[in-house]
Amino acid sequence: MTIRIALAQLDQRVGDLDGNAAAMLEWRAKAKAQGADLVLFPELQLTGYPPEDLVLKPDFIRRTMEAAERLADATAHEGPAILFGTIHAEGGANYNAMVLAEDGKVVARRLKHELPNYGTFDELRVFAPGPLPEPIEWRGVKLGLPICEDIWLEPVCHHLKAAGAELLLVPNGSPYELGKDEIRQALVRDRVTETGLPLAYVNRVGGQDELAFDGSSFVVNRGGEIVVQMRDWDEAMVVTDWEQGEGGWTCTTRSLEPLDPYPEDVYHAMMVGLGDYVNRNGFPGVILGLSGGIDSALSAAIAVDALGADRVWCVMMPSDYTSSESLEDAKACAEMLGCKYDIIPIKPGVEAMDEMLGGASGLAAENIQSRLRMVTLMALSNAHGHMLVTTGNKSEMSVGYATLYGDMSGGYNPLKDAYKTTVFELSRWRNSVKPRRAMGPDGPVMPVRIIEKPPSAELRPDQKDEDSLPPYAKLDRMLEALVEDEVSVAEAARITGVDEATVREIERKLLLAEYKRRQAPPGVKIGRRNFGRDRRYPITNFFRTGR
The missing domain is CATH 3.60.110.10 (Carbon-nitrogen hydrolase)
Structure with a gap:
């Protein structure tokens, strides 16, 4: 039979x-x-x-x-x-x-x-x-x-x-x-x-x-x-x-038939998640801020691969602290991807806000820049219909190294569940390999300098991410232990070899940033414990594993 x-x-x-x-x-x-x-x-x-x-x-x-x-x-x-x-x-x-x-x-x-x-x-x-x-x-x-x-x-x-x-x-x-x-x-x-x-x-x-x-x-x-x-x-x-x-x-x-090896499987998940979200919700395309940094460059590449270059609009919004390297790298990235690219300086807006508030300094001044960029992108989104893509990675979102109503704002985040070290891996890989389903270019999608330079938000003079955070290789190991494996501070310290005081501080930042993550846009699930569908912590929470 x-x-x-x-x-x-x-x-x-x-x-x-x-x-x-x-x-x-x-x-x-x-x-x-x-x-x-x-x-x-x-x-x-x-x-x-x-x-x-x-x-x-x-x-x-x-x-x-x-x-x-x-x-x-x-x-x-x-x-x-x-x-x-x-x-x-x-x-x-x-x-x-x-x-x-x-x-x-x-x-x-x-x-x-x-x-x-x-x-x-x-x-x-x-x-x-x-x-x-x-x-x-x-x-x-x-x-x-x-x-x-x-x-x-x-x-x-x-x-x-x-x-x-x-x-x-x-x-x-x-x-x-x-x-x-x-x-x-x-x-x-x-x-x-x-x-x-x-x-x-x-x-x-x-x-x-x-x-x-x-x-x-x-x-x-x-x-x-x-x-x-x-x-x-x-x-x-x-x-x-x-x-x-x-x-x-x-x-x-x-x-x-063969299955995608790592990291091509991750990249395809990001393409599928973003592409279907945009298409099924009726957006003509996407818009994003292209800063000259690795997160926005990778996000732009994913968008172009998922939707095609003609549906991706990148905008560089320089401030007084934007380096010439970032300006050059953002322009070169957009050219390599073949997508629309504009430059809109935010200095007039910063000056107007400074006058309104009688002067702002420190964190307030930094966040004003981030929020002005969001207002600029959302205005363009409203005028032309493109969905705003936000570009923060899981490492930053974990510890609150992101601005609420600023760089966190958008309709979808393809990097939401990707740690910074994964962002580096994906960027190096995509610069040498074109995914089989991609609509983007055959060659590199970003200048090598974007991958190699120290990450910076460029919101104050000579700012580097490592001024506020441990090196990403160390930070991500701690976060994987605390988030993916749900272990205690003491156990995370033992697993990672990082001193307990440092892990305790990362746990503190992780738990304090819950209110920010609750207001973050959706993004494709990659790992075992993504923020939103998997990991659901109370915002008001007094429990700590590290005391």
Whole structure:
């Protein structure tokens, strides 16, 4: 006995019920042309993922249920059966569901049992857990259908095996994170080993607010061998052939595509996150302040690679403290990227503010410059429609080395979850490699001097970041311990080799800056603990690990 299953690794738009359904039918037609018997789509493909509090809106649930029925009706035309993710409402509860539709009707429905409630996920808030799912008997095959989180814990797969499932089809909505490919593959191999069943893992692609979905779908046979590996980030479909032998079902298709190595995977996540955010929210392009520093240069490169040079507008806004090197480097960077570039000095605004306030000095004077730059960029944004991209990195955001209503302001921040040392790595890498999905130039995207010179906000004479902060190599090690690993000051000091007093001061800055981060724009998730969706600390907080 043989079956042919199409694995559809698709993009989606949250709330676009008609558009998502139409896209699934288009891919179903492609699968039909290749002789597929069944098409597997990702988790909640009809609604988009994550739908968040849309699930609490009765009209959204009603229209989702109607859209699911129409989608099932559309399978009346000759072609393969489809397994698609949607929301099912029953008995006053809403469920994360998969529907098997064929010949114009719903053949079966299965509900997600394990609902994640950690990190970026809060499904328990909006969904009810379904019962342990039974296999679906379809064309003489018993299909096990664990949904995403159902494979991260053991009970669902064990139950399906005990109930007679012959192979596992797993729809997912799994966002990108550093090292996630290895984690997924190891997890799937564990489930395959435990159950003795082959497993097809299908994930979505595309950006949704602060999440970037990387796809990276794959198939593992009973022996633990990965026989199908789809590319990350690309919308695609692979039609797989399965044969039933004495030992069970085996995927006979061999199709192995490479996955992005580090740091290309990080860069692609930033491109996808920013590009989809801008395009799906209807902005004609983006505008950003190009300072001659590395953060804004990298942000501009990501924007050009994601959107094209004709949709990126860079503005240099020099003050009395802007060096000639910064002016030269900003201009050269914009020329290398091929994007629009203007210079608007802020000196008249600084003088006007100084006159209004009767003179400002110290931190107040520095922040006035940053906020005047924001006012300038927002005025241009309002006049022309371009979304303002903010360019602060995770190291600065962690310790509050950023100006509220100044350089923190904007619609999206591609570097939000990237530490400064990562910014340096990405900049060096992008200057020598063009990502395969990039719309930007083939060669370098910024002058080497931008990467090599000491970072500076240039808000006072001869200012350097290290006047206020430890060297970034040391700071980032401390922050990774305190933020990503959530260890105490004493443990962070032991791990990093930095003296405890220094780590204690960094923890103090980290906790005091929470109120700033709460007002920061969204940005793509890269690591395990991004600010916003993952790490949610109280603003008013008197607990310290370092005393």
